Amino acid sequence: MTQAVRHEEMRARNLEVVLGAVGRGGPLTRAALAEVTGLTKSTVSKLVGDLVDAGLLAETGPARAGERGRPGVAVVLSGARVASLGLELNVDYLAVRVLDLTGGVRFAARRERDNRGSRPKKVLGELQALATEALTEAHRLGLEVAGAVLAVSGPVGDGVLFSAPNLGWQDVRPADLLRLPVPVELDNEANLAALGELWYGDGERDFLYVSGEIGIGAGLVVNGTLFAGATGLAGELGHVVVAPEGTPCRCGGSGCLETYAGQEALLAAGNAASVPALLAALEGGDGPALAACAAAGRALGIALTSAVNLLDLDRIVLGGVFTQLYPWLSGPVSEVLTTRLGGLRATPPVLTASRLGGDAATLGAAGRIIHRVLADPAPFVTRAQEA
Amino acid sequence: MTQAVRHEEMRARNLEVVLGAVGRGGPLTRAALAEVTGLTKSTVSKLVGDLVDAGLLAETGPARAGERGRPGVAVVLSGARVASLGLELNVDYLAVRVLDLTGGVRFAARRERDNRGSRPKKVLGELQALATEALTEAHRLGLEVAGAVLAVSGPVGDGVLFSAPNLGWQDVRPADLLRLPVPVELDNEANLAALGELWYGDGERDFLYVSGEIGIGAGLVVNGTLFAGATGLAGELGHVVVAPEGTPCRCGGSGCLETYAGQEALLAAGNAASVPALLAALEGGDGPALAACAAAGRALGIALTSAVNLLDLDRIVLGGVFTQLYPWLSGPVSEVLTTRLGGLRATPPVLTASRLGGDAATLGAAGRIIHRVLADPAPFVTRAQEA
DNA sequence: TTCATTTAGTTCACGTTGTAGACTAAATAT
DNA sequence: ATATTTAGTCTACAACGTGAACTAAATGAA
Numbered sequence: 147m148t149q150a151v152r153h154e155e156m157r158a159r160n161l162e163v164v165l166g167a168v169g170r171g172g173p174l175t176r177a178a179l180a181e182v183t184g185l186t187k188s189t190v191s192k193l194v195g196d197l198v199d200a201g202l203l204a205e206t207g208p209a210r211a212g213e214r215g216r217p218g219v220a221v222v223l224s225g226a227r228v229a230s231l232g233l234e235l236n237v238d239y240l241a242v243r244v245l246d247l248t249g250g251v252r253f254a255a256r257r258e259r260d261n262r263g264s265r266p267k268k269v270l271g272e273l274q275a276l277a278t279e280a281l282t283e284a285h286r287l288g289l290e291v292a293g294a295v296l297a298v299s300g301p302v303g304d305g306v307l308f309s310a311p312n313l314g315w316q317d318v319r320p321a322d323l324l325r326l327p328v329p330v331e332l333d334n335e336a337n338l339a340a341l342g343e344l345w346y347g348d349g350e351r352d353f354l355y356v357s358g359e360i361g362i363g364a365g366l367v368v369n370g371t372l373f374a375g376a377t378g379l380a381g382e383l384g385h386v387v388v389a390p391e392g393t394p395c396r397c398g399g400s401g402c403l404e405t406y407a408g409q410e411a412l413l414a415a416g417n418a419a420s421v422p423a424l425l426a427a428l429e430g431g432d433g434p435a436l437a438a439c440a441a442a443g444r445a446l447g448i449a450l451t452s453a454v455n456l457l458d459l460d461r462i463v464l465g466g467v468f469t470q471l472y473p474w475l476s477g478p479v480s481e482v483l484t485t486r487l488g489g490l491r492a493t494p495p496v497l498t499a500s501r502l503g504g505d506a507a508t509l510g511a512a513g514r515i516i517h518r519v520l521a522d523p524a525p526f527v528t529r530a531q532e533a
Numbered sequence: 534m535t536q537a538v539r540h541e542e543m544r545a546r547n548l549e550v551v552l553g554a555v556g557r558g559g560p561l562t563r564a565a566l567a568e569v570t571g572l573t574k575s576t577v578s579k580l581v582g583d584l585v586d587a588g589l590l591a592e593t594g595p596a597r598a599g600e601r602g603r604p605g606v607a608v609v610l611s612g613a614r615v616a617s618l619g620l621e622l623n624v625d626y627l628a629v630r631v632l633d634l635t636g637g638v639r640f641a642a643r644r645e646r647d648n649r650g651s652r653p654k655k656v657l658g659e660l661q662a663l664a665t666e667a668l669t670e671a672h673r674l675g676l677e678v679a680g681a682v683l684a685v686s687g688p689v690g691d692g693v694l695f696s697a698p699n700l701g702w703q704d705v706r707p708a709d710l711l712r713l714p715v716p717v718e719l720d721n722e723a724n725l726a727a728l729g730e731l732w733y734g735d736g737e738r739d740f741l742y743v744s745g746e747i748g749i750g751a752g753l754v755v756n757g758t759l760f761a762g763a764t765g766l767a768g769e770l771g772h773v774v775v776a777p778e779g780t781p782c783r784c785g786g787s788g789c790l791e792t793y794a795g796q797e798a799l800l801a802a803g804n805a806a807s808v809p810a811l812l813a814a815l816e817g818g819d820g821p822a823l824a825a826c827a828a829a830g831r832a833l834g835i836a837l838t839s840a841v842n843l844l845d846l847d848r849i850v851l852g853g854v855f856t857q858l859y860p861w862l863s864g865p866v867s868e869v870l871t872t873r874l875g876g877l878r879a880t881p882p883v884l885t886a887s888r889l890g891g892d893a894a895t896l897g898a899a900g901r902i903i904h905r906v907l908a909d910p911a912p913f914v915t916r917a918q919e920a
Numbered sequence: 921t922t923c924a925t926t927t928a929g930t931t932c933a934c935g936t937t938g939t940a941g942a943c944t945a946a947a948t949a950t
Numbered sequence: 951a952t953a954t955t956t957a958g959t960c961t962a963c964a965a966c967g968t969g970a971a972c973t974a975a976a977t978g979a980a
Binding site for chain 2: 937941947948949
């Protein structure tokens with residue numbers, strides 16, 4: 147239901163409109179903002195003034211020199227006040243990242259460590275230490291950290307990580323074990339990585355981000371918005387059926403994509419002990435490794451065919467392990483997509499490797515808080531007091 | 534991008550808030566509306582007055598008799614002014630329906646006729662005649678028809694019906710051949726039927742509506758909103774892969790759901806010449822017919838498993854031919870869903886037959902216009918003139 | 921150099937809309 | 951009959967955006 151609009155909400159919405167226009171349109175003068183937003187110059191002036199006072203916008207030098215007329219003063223997003231904390235808990239590493247309002251990385255750290263089989267308390271304790279470092283640094287830089295988001299691999303709902311196949315965890319509430327002075331939210335790694343690609347990638351607004359790890363997840367972005375389904379569990383690409391009578395899967399079904407293109411299946415089929423080993427074998431032209439990738443690619447192509455038909459996808463971004471395997475996967479995947487979708491779609495979907503690689507999840511996690519501030523700056527803005 | 538909010542938009546939004554609250558909350562007094570919306574009594578009074586003057590709300594008799602205090606006057610949606618026209622072009626029939634703001638059916642007609650192979654011009658000419666009847670009747674009832682929406686089976690975009698497998702049409706612009714005094718929009722039958730179930734069904738706000746015809750389409754409703762994908766082509770359930778090395782499909786792929794559960798496959802496997810014949814055979818316990826349905830059900834179950842994993846579905850509504858075949862399909866479909874999803878979801882999705890049956894599409898088509906008026910009533914409301 | 925022209929930004933009286941609380945209206949309870 | 955309670959209206963007021971006048975700061979022409 148739409149909420150009632152009072153004067154306060156009108157102002158809040160217009161603050162957002164101005165801030166958003168600057169965020170998208172680069173440096174803009176007040177006059178240009180009036181043009182773009184449809185508000186009058188007076189209104190824009192007031193709003194910009196308040197946003198500058200709040201530390202969300204900053205004036206740059208005079209713009210547009212050399213032309214006739216008084217040059218305007220352009221404003222840009224200011225990274226001086228608000229920041230956010232992105233956290234990632236992966237099988238092989240822990241990562242944190244502090245982002246300011248402009249998308250600038252103010253702090254980033256990553257600790258390689260094997261979390262397989264470790265107890266939640268221990269792993270989250272280490273993450274807490276890392277996060278505290280990040281918060282300390284943010285504080286030293288004079289930044290107000292508006293919140294934190296933690297990315298985990300596995301289905302998430304209501305603050306609970308239902309299961310983490312790669313860690314062997316079940317029904318964990320990370321926020322309870324992660325005592326931080328800022329509120330911590332939890333979300334799925336694939337969803338957050340998709341948002342990372344959306345906000346800090348190449349500017350595409352419609353795509354499916356596929357995260358290949360032990361499990362295979364996906365995050366769907368449509369018109370610049372994440373689609374998470376009714377309860378936030380959408381994107382379980384790993385259990386899309388690729389062969390109804392195929393290999394049994396831990397989910398209870400059989401022939402799920404995961405049993406053909408999941409990390410474990412890939413390594414087993416490629417006779418490799420680890421992903422680096424598999425990569426080395428592939429680069430060395432090793433037969434089983436190449437065959438394993440080709441088979442995984444075809445399976446992925448079939449699952450993606452179903453996904454394209456259901457979700458209407460024009461662009462697919464391969465992330466996680468698939469980013470590194472992209473040179474060996476893209477051929478078979480594209481081939482399957484092209485043959486199977488030729489009769490239905492004018493052009494097959496564009497396939498690319500993730501541009502952000504392993505940074506996507508922390509960028510998306512931190513970006514989520516940043517974009518919440520951009521979408522509703524009012525709480526950070528004090529009404530200008532008429533002297 | 535959010536648009537700037539001026540006083541006019543503030544008022545427009547609040548008109549919507551009040552109208553929407555009445556639409557959802559049944560008869561409500563001004564006092565109750567103030568409570569519900571968070572607006573003050575004075576504001577609500579003004580807005581309600583204008584909406585009543587506009588013919589969008591109507592006062593009913595005094596509410597809440599027998600209690601202490603002055604009884605309030607409840608208002609309800611008024612069906613007296615605005616109406617809309619829903620049109621459906623199906624293989625076997627043409628249908629029209631006039632709906633008023635309350636969802637009341639003011640006119641409905643359906644002409645059975647076999648449109649297979651007919652030229653677009655001829656079929657749409659007949660539809661135009663039927664639609665004109667409907668508009669005449671609406672006019673006689675004093676209703677202002679705000680618009681019309683036409684439901685067709687097949688992928689649609691930008692007013693173009695790209696292909697209609699059941700009719701043998703390609704790249705038709707129905708609105709051009711359908712000269713009516715109201716603007717005509719075009720949309721996919723599965724999407725519109727899904728909206729019909731949402732607005733005039735049993736009030737569920739999250740479900741996948743599956744339309745089984747010659748092709749198999751689907752409309753996804755999440756949180757009361759239709760999900761149509763980036764270009765409006767989402768929901769092509771018929772070409773979800775059910776068996777990668779299976780029966781070749783007209784789409785260029787093979788093993789698509791359509792080749793197992795599409796109407797043609799069903800009739801062929803069941804040795805029946807038509808759907809009524811198949812139904813008769815099923816009721817008579819005919820072996821091949823029963824086997825055909827069971828096989829189609831299993832295939833549908835596999836495709837829906839993929840859909841549930843990708844879209845996070847809690848509820849699936851079977852429409853089109855599947856509604857009539859529901860007694861024979863639900864068993865195998867449920868069984869497959871339960872086994873294959875058991876390890877992933879707490880409860881398997883609820884499976885039901887469409888409640889509206891063949892009426893869903895025209896209801897959704899007409900409802901689309903109605904809900905557009907409900908979502909933005911301002912154009913219909915004249916500012917009250919202070920005498 | 922001077923001044924017209926052009927564009928940017930600010931100021932202020934005003935219009936529109938929602939607010940708060942007093943006021944009127946219409947019912948039941950005592 | 952009168953107090954009490956709830957509904958709805960009325961009116962002075964406040965919040966916010968508007969529009970036009972005004973000031974500021976640049977270029978270009980005389």
